Amino acid sequence: MRTIIEPFRIKSVEPLRHTTPAERQGHLEAAGFNLFLIDARHILIDLLTDSGTSAMSTEQWAAVMRGDESYAGSESFFRLKRVADALTGFRHMVPTHQGRAAERILFTVMCKPGHLVPSNTHFDTTRANVEYSGARAVDLPIAEARDTQALLDFKGNMDVGGLEALIRAEGAAKIPLVMLTVTNNSGGGQPVSMANIEAVKAVCARHGIPLYLDACRFAENAWFIREREAGYADWTPKQIAQKMFRLADGCTFSAKKDAFANIGGLLCTNDDRVFLEQTNLLILTEGFPTYGGLAGRDLDAIAVGLEEVLDEDYLRYRIASTGYLGRHIADHGVPIVEPPGGHAIYIDAARMLPHIPAAQFPGQALAVELYRHAGIRSVEIGSLMFGEAARHELLRLAIPRRVYTQSHIDYVVEAILEVNGHKESIRGMEILEAPPFLRHFSARMRQL
Ligand code: F0G
Numbered sequence: 001m002r003t004i005i006e007p008f009r010i011k012s013v014e015p016l017r018h019t020t021p022a023e024r025q026g027h028l029e030a031a032g033f034n035l036f037l038i039d040a041r042h043i044l045i046d047l048l049t050d051s052g053t054s055a056m057s058t059e060q061w062a063a064v065m066r067g068d069e070s071y072a073g074s075e076s077f078f079r080l081k082r083v084a085d086a087l088t089g090f091r092h093m094v095p096t097h098q099g100r101a102a103e104r105i106l107f108t109v110m111c112k113p114g115h116l117v118p119s120n121t122h123f124d125t126t127r128a129n130v131e132y133s134g135a136r137a138v139d140l141p142i143a144e145a146r147d148t149q150a151l152l153d154f155k156g157n158m159d160v161g162g163l164e165a166l167i168r169a170e171g172a173a174k175i176p177l178v179m180l181t182v183t184n185n186s187g188g189g190q191p192v193s194m195a196n197i198e199a200v201k202a203v204c205a206r207h208g209i210p211l212y213l214d215a216c217r218f219a220e221n222a223w224f225i226r227e228r229e230a231g232y233a234d235w236t237p238k239q240i241a242q243k244m245f246r247l248a249d250g251c252t253f254s255a256k257k258d259a260f261a262n263i264g265g266l267l268c269t270n271d272d273r274v275f276l277e278q279t280n281l282l283i284l285t286e287g288f289p290t291y292g293g294l295a296g297r298d299l300d301a302i303a304v305g306l307e308e309v310l311d312e313d314y315l316r317y318r319i320a321s322t323g324y325l326g327r328h329i330a331d332h333g334v335p336i337v338e339p340p341g342g343h344a345i346y347i348d349a350a351r352m353l354p355h356i357p358a359a360q361f362p363g364q365a366l367a368v369e370l371y372r373h374a375g376i377r378s379v380e381i382g383s384l385m386f387g388e389a390a391r392h393e394l395l396r397l398a399i400p401r402r403v404y405t406q407s408h409i410d411y412v413v414e415a416i417l418e419v420n421g422h423k424e425s426i427r428g429m430e431i432l433e434a435p436p437f438l439r440h441f442s443a444r445m446r447q448l
Pocket of ligand 1: 049181
């Protein structure tokens, strides 16, 4: 059989709510054309993020009931630790309330003003947390990633020569760690090859710099390695993930992605000194090291999710369903970041809307129109999110895990193709007010 079906059936449902175009126009105006500021009840299909939006499984809900809410040394922590240890092999692990909490603690402990933190591409919270510590976040994607249309198996890779040159120019003492984001979210959800992780590790090892993974979507990355990289076709996704983690010296992880949890994160390291300092900071801001800002039941949900996400039927369906959306819009003339990524499809808004300059946020203009037209929420990843550091003007359609069926996605395809049909009428945006950090979350705008 060629048809790939959702490898689950539905036991519990939530209604979707329709709105009229006139109602949506009112919601847009009230929200300053910022889709983060629109109430979820006014959204029909929510592709804002794949983070914390997964449907948990029956086994995860059962695990929630087993949660041990002891303040210290809870059984839930040890169940999570056993799973995380077997998967990652890192010497130390602490839970955090989500990925960015792990980032804040990691960078606070490791970075000082004047430092540089290179990555294949930093995600927005990662970049902001590096820079909040006084260090500078440096993106070193491979040169081919600049071309959204280039068809590469591992377009999320880091430019290893660029890393080597940066270390030579700045000195290893200024670089407290190197990060690799797997998959490369801001770079289009593109995977990083095992060969690239090995090459980056070799450079880091030569200069005595630790390598950390931003491992939010490690399982999706592992699946791409299995499908595309020579030598891994017979490996299980778990074996591939284990090898990825064993090449690194630590990781940050948002359990809201590839652990199907609605909240949670992990911070792992092999460095005893860093671990001690991290734990002190964790107690100050997150909680005791055996719960790290989470309830015991959350730790149990993550423990189960970390194993479920490596299921081959799930990963095959997951990557195929993201590709389904990508192919159906791209084959009808909507420019996407090629090839389709793991958790999301990224429309190249600059290419789709050449009449809107970057300074007028074409990705945001498209997000607004897609909501107005069909009640679909997406997110701009471009100049609104990254300011001058933006490399592309993208609109991301992130797909929550195990939440939407193929007919929902067919609706999304139809809506995007209709918007593409009247794209000349879409107007640019102007910012009216915005905070200094992470402005896309709360900026208010107007349509030009
Ligand atoms: N790193 C990457 C690559 C991410 O995609 C995210 C979150 C984080 C770190 C931070 O994790 O949200 O648990 O604090 N990405 C979400 C997204 C928000 O929509 O892509 P968090």
